[in-house]
Amino acid sequence: MAHRKTILFVHFGENWIRGSERVLLDLMAGLDQRRFRALLWCNAEAIAAEARRIGVQSVISPMAYFLDYSSPRPSPMAFLRLVREGIRLIRQENVAMVHANGAAPCQWMAPAARMAGVPLLAHLHAPYHKRSRYVTLLHMASRVVGASRHVLQGLGEDGLAASRLRVVMNGIDEARLAGPDRGFRQALGISPDDFVILSVGSLIRRKGHDRLIAALTRMRTSSPARLVIVGEGEDRGALEETARHLGLQGRVHFLGGRPALAATYQDADCFALASRVEAFGLVLAEAAVCGLPCVAVATGGIPEVVQDGRTGLLVHETEEEGIIASLARNLDQLAEDATMRATMGRAGQQAVSQSFSVERMVGEFEALYGEVIAAPAGHGWRGVALDPYLRAASYWPRRRSRASA
Incomplete structure (x- = not known):
């Protein structure tokens, strides 16, 4: 399999397996092994252990990014260490492209990938504030x-070309x-007669x-309602109180x-979030x-x-009181109408099979990898789109001038 392309996946996060970690693991596990080899560089043992379990080689080292909200004090030495390590991994492992799982790794992988002459794909699971978008490069x-x-809305507003933006559910x-x-339940x-919200x-x-x-306190359903x-997390004590x-x-x-897992979901009558x-809501699709x-x-x-109205009921109110009242009404509607629950449940299964299968996600990424690798970024800094940064540089002085006027 000498013709396989090595993809370096870079992940920075807490030592847990949650939404973005699960998506990354499913993606790496689903890749066509004849075409792609996954290599993971991360800072947490939890995801590294899961990656090894599915046969993905993993490298663990300390990571940090700077100049953002709640970031540690800037450390040029730590930043340069990460850039050098990124370049070393790209060259040592003959990496064809880099997949950053989130914005943070882009801060050091953007220069590392440029210096090593390979393309960088950033996979975002949440929207980022303007400052975060710029400092993570x-x-x-x-x-x-x-x-x-x-x-992706904020990046489009920054002026990033639509041709460089892609949605993969x-x-x-x-x-x-x-x-x-x-x-x-047991x-x-x-x-069995209780209405259970999960x-x-x-x-x-x-x-x-x-x-x-x-x-839950405002529901009027005739069936006893429970919330599971x-x-x-840090708010458990407050929620219990x-x-x-x-x-x-x-x-x-x-x-x-x-x-x-399935038995947990299937023990409930409806799901609520x-x-x-919320950038996506993976648990809603589950x-x-x-x-x-x-x-x-x-x-x-x-x-x-x-x-x-087809796979579920959405709350469109924006004020807190209205949101809670609408949640109660929607939950009451499902509690009183078993036919509606069954119809929406079937429609949800159909929608997931059509739009949210892991096979569809992996296939879209594989096609994108082929596209990006075929048109690499090139060596050095030629071709780097500086327009968003130049636009920001001209905007911020005007903003300060208006503020002081």
């Missing part, structure tokens, strides 16, 4: 791929979801679990961190493939995943 990537159109590995899972003593996500404010707890939350304060003991259940910010109708807040890329 995203505009220097050969291609920028977003998990949704929403993710995340894919769901149905075989992984079918893994061993015990469900939860363990929690939940009656939510999966980190217990942080951004995921909006507090909204679902508040909505899968995930861990909120449930107690609202008198929801025994109706709100926290299962902690565990893989949300009340995120304040719930749909398991036959669950979804209720979600129409933020970020969620309307690109949930078809309002």
Whole structure:
């Protein structure tokens, strides 16, 4: 397989397996081994161990990026070390192109890839603030791929050519979801007649679990309604206290961190996600493939995943009070209409098989890799698009001048 092209995947993140890590692992596992060889460079053992389990060679080293919100103090030596290590890996492993999983690795891989003469693809799972887009050098990537159109909006506003932007929706590995899972109804003593709402996500404010707890108190369904939350995070104590304060003991259940596999989804009657910010909502597609109708807040890329009125019900209100009231109404509607739940569940399964399969995602990336490798960035700095940076450089002095006027 000497003709195989080596793709260097670079990932910087926490020591866990969540949305962007899972997408990257599914992508690397699905690549055509006759055409591509995956090599992972990361800073966390959790994803490295999973990568090794699927046969992907992994390199682990400390990583950091600078000049962004909450970044550590700038360290030129640390930055240069990462650039040099990137160049070394590209040359030593005969890398054909670099795939940065997120914006942060672009800060050192953009110069490293340019110096080594290989193209760089940036794969974004979330939108970034203007400052973050510039300090991570995203505009220097050969291609920028977003998990949704929403993710790429800011880069288009910066002036990045549409030809360098691409949307590749995340894919769901149905075989992984079918893994061993015990469900939860029996363990929690939940009656078959109870209406169960499932939510999966980190217990942080951004995921909006507090909204679902508040909505539960406003539901008017004749069937007893329960909320089951899968995930861990810094807000667990506060969320548990909120449930107690609202008198929801025994109706709100926290299962902690565990893989949300098919049996977990199938033990519920519907899925709900009340995120304040969400670039894609991978768990919504997972719930749909398991036959669950979804209720979600129409933020970020969620309307690109949930078809309002067909595979689920979306909340379009923007004020907090209206959001909670609408969540309750939508959940009541599903609780009282089993036919609607079944119809939406079937439509969701069909939509996932058509638009959100892991095979479709991998195929789109493989085609893009071939396209990018066939037209590499070239050596040195020729061809680097500086327009977004020149535009920003002229904008910021004008902004300061207006502020001081």
